Each structure stands twice: as structure tokens, then as C-alpha cells.
Amino acid sequence: MIKKNRTILLIVIALVGLAFTVHAEEGDKRKGKYAYRNLYKTCHEADPNAPESPPINPDSKTQAQWEKVFETKDFAQFECVDSWAKLSDEELKNICAYLVSGAADSPTPAKCK
Secondary structure (H helix, E strand, O other): HHHHHHHHHHHHHHHHHHHHHHHHOOOOOHHHHHHHHHHHHHHHHOOOOOOOOOOHHHHHHHHHHHHHHHHOOOHHOOOOHHHHHHHHHHHHHHHHHHHHOOOOOOOOOOOOO
């Protein structure tokens, strides 16, 4: 009986660990929202002619379109291209997760406010 409970406990721990690993690979949408907004704030402080807020809302593209933008790293449409070039891979994953989660075809389309 004790051996059976121990086996079940190990399986549960392994599944929880796997869930956290999958989540880590996808990015953190909460951190992505902060990074996306902060990028434009920083960009505008460096260049007053740059946009103060993101020019593109999450719901302006579908999930597949957002994923393609981040696969190809085509950030010209976002303006502040120099700021985008300085982002780490983790920050890009987080921003992608945020934009995909609020995409036009997502369960909860979102706009930046």
C-alpha cells in the first residue's frame, strides 16, 4: 500500500514538473504585457518622436499571424526597431505569449490600454 502511494506521488510530481516546463517554453503573458508596454515607454523616452504606446494591439492579428511575426522576427511594423533588436529571447517569448493570448481569434481578444 505504501509503495503504491509513493508511486502515485512520484507520477504526480513528474506531471507537475512537465506542466511547468511546457509553460516555461511558451512564455509568460503577464511578463510579456509588461515588457511590451515598457519597450515603448523606453523608446519614447529616448526619442520623443517615437510612439509612446504600442501602435499595434494584440487583437489586430490572429494567433497564427502573431506566431509568424515572432518566428521571422519581422518587427518593422512595430516601429522602435532598435528597441526590438535589444530584447532577449525570453522577453520575445513573453511578448509573443501576451500577443497570442489576446489575438483576434483567441478566447479573450485584448487591446492595450
